Amino acid sequence: MHLLVYANKPQEHYTLSSILYLLFSITYVNVVDINDNVPHFPENLQYLNIAESTVPGGKFGFIGASDLDVGKNDVSSYKLSQNDYFSLEVHKGRDSVSAELVLQKALDRETQPTVNLTVTAVDSGNPPKSGTLQIIINVLDNNDNAPVFSSALYKTQIHENLPMGKTIIFLNATDADDGLNAETEYSFRSKGQDHVLNVFQIDSKTGAISIKEAVINDPLKLYRLEINIKDINDNAPVFSEKLQSLDVPENTLPGVKFGLIEASDLDVGKNGVNTYKLSNNDYFTLDIHKGEDNGGNPPKSGTSLIIISVMDTNDNHPVFSKSLYKIKIPENLSSGSTVITLNATDTDEGSNSEIEYSLRKKGQDHILDLFEINSKTGVISVKGKSVITLTLTAIDGGTPAKSGSMTIIVNVLDVNDNPPVFSQRLYKARVYENVKIGTPIITLNATDLDEGQNGKVIYSFSEVGQGKQTNSFVIDEKTGTVTNKRNIDYEESNAFELRVQASDGASSPLTSHAKLLIEVLDVNDNAPEISLTSLLNTVKEDASVETAIALVSIFDKDGGKNGMVTCKISNNVPFKLESNYKNSYSLVVDGPLDRETAPQYNISITATDEGSPPLSSTSVITVHVSDVNDNKPQFSESVINIYVKENSPVGAVIKKVTAADADIDQNSQVSYSFLQSSSDSVPFSTLLNINSETGDIISLHSFNYEELKTFQFKVQATDSGVPPSHAKLLVWVHCDSHPSGLKIGGICTTFVRIFYRNFKFECMPCCAERNYAFIVSQLVWAALLLRLRGSKLGNSCWKYCQGFTFKHTGFGDPYVQDCWRI
Structure with missing residues (x-):
């Protein structure tokens, strides 16, 4: 630091040199900095926007800190708070420090x-100071x-005749x-759903499914809709296991193949898993089996770590630490x-390295009588015999010496030092269910x-941790x-895991354990069970094909x-x-129904299993x-x-x-009424009335015959169905002025029918006081009268009948069919 020092000593007289000396005397002073300032960021808070698709390794800068101090008291380093995503890379230059x-x-x-x-900026002062920045x-x-649906399966019921929309x-x-990426568009899967697309429509924005046609005439018909959401390649392949x-x-030969865990991709089609790649190594290559070549754009990938453990084969002999052991024993x-x-x-x-020791038997009988070796530890010990035979010899001191001998038998008593040993640690057995107890x-x-x-073995089940497993079995202790x-039922339990133990007969017995797994084999001893759920109490006789009537569920307790x-x-x-x-079915209509022919059906549903022999239920x-x-x-x-009759009351x-x-019920309830017509010549409603319930026609x-001889009207019968059905009846009303009729030969001839060849003639009501000619073809009646002339009936008919109606009939000569009184 350069300082200018000014002298202000008062003097009465100054020379030029003294003035210059006083005014411009310069001295150099070094000011030593102390760490009295903290590192400072221009802002206390900084926001950074980073895409979630950023690949690890990406670097991002932030605003740096400054320190008014200098040298080592200036900013020397940066530190980052503990987090799961970012680390700090510090760059130190000659005169500055930065970080990313x-x-x-x-x-x-x-x-x-x-x-x-x-982020914390730290200086190297003593003591150090720091400043922080929140990012x-x-x-x-x-x-x-x-997109993910709130439910994998939606169910709803609709009524028939719903309006369009x-x-x-x-x-x-x-x-x-988020944002546009979260906007969802709904649509139906078009392939194989033409029948659905004709009936329903879906709002692409709201997901609302509505009726497309004005009327649905299939009550309780079941529709299955499949909804598509268009896929983009936004998911990377994922292995179910990372390792x-x-x-x-x-000793595996080259060329042998080993299966790997497959990767899955939530995307579909070409965005699904396309291929696999293997990292560089000296031992393995990848054999890829591909179908159609697919690939997302841009492609995404996932990785899985494979650790290959080289399994041991028994290709090495046990080796003793020495080829020759020398020992001395007392x-x-x-x-x-x-x-x-x-x-x-x-x-x-593993088991290939487990060593079992033994003494070679051949040519070493004398050795085997003296020593034994522990097969597991390799310890050689002096052998103990259960019976030892000794010979004791007594020798005198004479010359020659004489001797006598005796035999000593030593019985070595057993100590319970060995537990029973099972031939296997794990036993497995199979048994069919329902075998005899x-x-x-x-x-x-x-x-x-x-x-x-001490060597007697007693078998039993272990009570520890067995629960009710042993309730079904018993073990012979000898x-x-x-x-x-008791009876074994596959449907109740298809396997049993039992712990068995073997104890010796000592007063303080030794025990060993083994595990017994019993697999129960299924036999076909259960018939299928049928469960019926009615959807309709009754079905209309005009129900369409595929109308659902009931749901049928089948369950069989057996397996396989x-x-x-x-x-x-x-x-x-x-x-x-x-x-x-x-095992789930819908009972649906498969043909036309007619209540008038069959008012009810007893449907027999039979379920049969594939056992041998098969069992069934109905x-x-x-x-x-x-x-x-x-x-x-x-x-x-x-x-x-x-x-x-004329003048009737x-x-x-x-x-x-x-x-x-x-029909039945209201569909069969008939009411009667007159059918009016503009062509009616007579206002018959003023002459007659009809009872709508009984059908009685009342005058x-x-x-009056002179005023009204004949007239017609129509009666309509209407049922009470919806919509109603109708039938019509034509009624002719004739006025009769002869209350008693005309007797001819004891027969009333008021009405006569006569047949001739292919014509039928009906005589209208007779009136004795009137003599009208027949209104018929003169040619036909000429022939008719020739046949009837001279007969009493013919003359009466000619005289009293006022007219004939003309109808077609069969061929043949004319004859009188009948004659009766009305």
């Missing part, structure tokens, strides 16, 4: 939309999530992405004393090296044979083929079973057919004639008409 954030782990906006970091990282969304259900799919271990024997070494412990090693692994299942075997009671003590079931209708009815999914569901108004009322005749029932309807007026 480095992304270490892929970001996921859906898991953590923001990351809060604290908030906003993770920008990438379209890496597929009626909404029946709202679908809901959500996307974990896979393979065990490969070391002659009085007691039985069981250790002589030497041998040690051998095997460079193989007491059936032998398996015989266990354990041995004990001890003798007497033979080790396991039998069942014994539990595989087929279902069918065993009688001939207009219904069928449609499979929904495994269930009967009764379907009642309800009536629809498909039959009109029927009159027995289409035309009737009513003959009313008012209110008399002149005729009762009746119509029958094959409202006394008839």
Whole structure:
């Protein structure tokens, strides 16, 4: 630092040189800095926007800190708060320090939309000082999530005859992405759904499914809709396991193949898994099996770590630490004393490296009588005998010496120092269910090296951790044979895991354990069970084909083929079973129904399993057919004639008409009425009335032959169905002025029918005081009268009948059919 020092000493007289000296005297002073300032960031808070698709390794700068101090008291380093995603890379120059954030782990906006970091700037002062900067990282969304429906299966019921545009259900799919990436568009899968697309439509924005056609005439028909959401390649392939271990024997020949865990991709089509790649190595290559060549754009990838463990094969011999062992032992070494412990090693692994020691028998009988070796530890010890025979010799001191001898037998008593040993640590057995109680299942075997009671083996089930497993079995304590003590049911339990133990007969017994697994084999002892759920109490006789009537569920307690079931209708009815999914069916209409022919059906449904022999069960569901108004009322005749006497009293029932309807209930209730017509020449409603319920036709007026001889009207029969059906009847009313008729030969001839060749003639009502000619063809009647002339009946008919009607009939000569009085 350069300082100018000014002298202000008062003087009365100054020379030029003194003035210059005083005014411009300069001295140099070094000011030493102390650490009295903290590092300072221009801002306390900084925001960074980073896309979640950023690859780890990306670097991001932030505003740096400054320090008013200098030298080592200036900013010397930066530190970053603990977090899961970023590290700090510090760059130190000659006169400055800077830093960058480095992304270490892929970001996921859906898991953590923001990351809060604290950067600390530190100087090297004594003591050091620091300043902090808060960094908030906003993770920008990438379209890496597929839309997900709130339910994998939506179900709804709709009524028939719904109007076009009626909404029946709202679908809901959500996307974990944000903004435009989260906007979802709904559509139907077009392939194979033409029948659905004709009936329903879906709103691409709201997911609302509505009626496309004005009317649906298929009540309770089941529709299955498949909804598509268009896929983009926004998901990387994922392995179900990040780490896979393979065990490969070391003697495996080149060319042998090993299967790997497959990767899956939430995307579909070409965006699914396309190929695999293997990292560089000296031992393995990748054999890829490809179908159609696919590939997303841009492609995404996933990785899995494979650790290959080279499995050992028994290709190495055990090796002793020495080829020759030399030892010395005292002659009085007691039985069981250790002589030497041998040690051998095997460079193989696992069971291949387990070593079992033994003494070679050939040519070493004398050695085997003295020593024994522990097969596991390699310890050689002095052998103890159960019976030792000794010879004791007494020798005198004479010359020559004489001797005498005796035999000593030493019995070595057994000590319970060996537990029973099972021949296997794990026993497995199979037994069919429903075998007879007491059936032998398996015989266990354990041995004990001890003798007497110490070597006697007693078998039993272990009580520890068994629960109710042993309730089904019993073990013979002497033979080790396991039998069942109650019925074994596969459907109740298909396997048993038992712990068995073998104890010796000592007062303080030694025990060993083994495990017994019993697998129960299924037999076909359960018939299928049928469950029926009615959807309709009755079905209308005009129900369309495929109308659902009931749901049928089948269940078989057996397993395997014994539990595989087929279902069918065993009688001939207009219904069928449609499979929904495994062992679930819909009973639907398969043909026309007619209540008038068959008002109800007893449908026999039979379920049969695939066991040997197969078992089956049958269930009967009764379907009642309800009536629809498909039959009109029927009159027995289409035309009737009513003959009313002149001056008959008012209110008399002149005729009762009746119509029958094959329907039932209100569809068969018939009402009667007159059918008015503009062409009616006579206002008959003023002359007659009809009872709408009984069909009685009642006169409202006394008839006068001179005023009204004949007239016609129509009666209509209407049922009460919706819509109603009708039938019509033509009625002719004739006025009769002769109350008693005309007697001819004792026969009333008021009405006569005469047939001639292909013509039929009906004589209208006769009137004795009137003599009208017949209004018929003169040619025909000329022939008729020739045949009838001279007969009493013919003359009367000519005189009294006022007219004939002309109708076609068969061929033949004219004859009088009948003659009667009305």
